[in-house]
Amino acid sequence: MGSRTIAKTLKNRILELQRWIGAGLDLLFPIQCAGCGEAETIWCDVCDTSLVRLVEPLCQACGYPLGEPRPCPSCRSRRPELSVRSFARYSGRITQALLHLKYHPDRQLAAAMGAWLEELYVREGWGAEVIVPVPLSKQRAQKRGFNQAGLLADALGSRIDLPVDSSSLLRIEDTRSQVGLDPHERWKNVEHVFKVGSHSLKDMDVLIVDDLFTTGATLSACAVAIRASGARSVTGLTVARA
Numbered sequence: 001m002g003s004r005t006i007a008k009t010l011k012n013r014i015l016e017l018q019r020w021i022g023a024g025l026d027l028l029f030p031i032q033c034a035g036c037g038e039a040e041t042i043w044c045d046v047c048d049t050s051l052v053r054l055v056e057p058l059c060q061a062c063g064y065p066l067g068e069p070r071p072c073p074s075c076r077s078r079r080p081e082l083s084v085r086s087f088a089r090y091s092g093r094i095t096q097a098l099l100h101l102k103y104h105p106d107r108q109l110a111a112a113m114g115a116w117l118e119e120l121y122v123r124e125g126w127g128a129e130v131i132v133p134v135p136l137s138k139q140r141a142q143k144r145g146f147n148q149a150g151l152l153a154d155a156l157g158s159r160i161d162l163p164v165d166s167s168s169l170l171r172i173e174d175t176r177s178q179v180g181l182d183p184h185e186r187w188k189n190v191e192h193v194f195k196v197g198s199h200s201l202k203d204m205d206v207l208i209v210d211d212l213f214t215t216g217a218t219l220s221a222c223a224v225a226i227r228a229s230g231a232r233s234v235t236g237l238t239v240a241r242a
Helices: 003-028 045-050 093-103 107-124 138-144 148-160 183-189 217-228
Strands: 083-089 130-133 169-171 194-196 205-213 233-241
Touching (some): 045 093, 093 205, 130 148, 148 205, 194 217, 217 233
Parallel strands (some): 130 205
């Protein structure tokens, strides 16, 4: 048995173990709405109605809601290095839901959000071949124990039948949190901190997935690294946009 086959088998077994652990956690902890706490539903109708969905006209680069066709104010200072679309505005109850997902490996919530991302993907008509979640640093991943972007990528991948590559794109520096930084500081903070550690994305159409778009700095830095590895195209989806 070759080394690639062994690695693939080991990865599949780890994923299966994660699924069993997730199922066990679902049994131990009662289901409640991630937005308001209502029992027996992961995302209630009231919270769903409160979402401010982002629809056309949108900036074709960053997905900013324009209201009417005009130059994008978000891209005025710096245009992202990929086309990005976000499902809803980061306001109201979706903020609570994303904070919950950031610190709790809630696969049911990720599955609900995966359906939102599928809606975006189908609407845009993109033809990706592989999904890549925005990675955490090794230190942060060890501390948290999971990556919320990875949960979203897995949920989306299962819905649109695309493989998820969570190992090729690496965050090689444990940078400071983006929270509290101004736009210029955000771009500088993630510059050159990602790399692709193999040739697995060469000549591929890559879809990057993350939970939140703020300035586009992180997604852009990921896109630069992925393109440098030889990828054919890079697009991005996020659940929400600040």
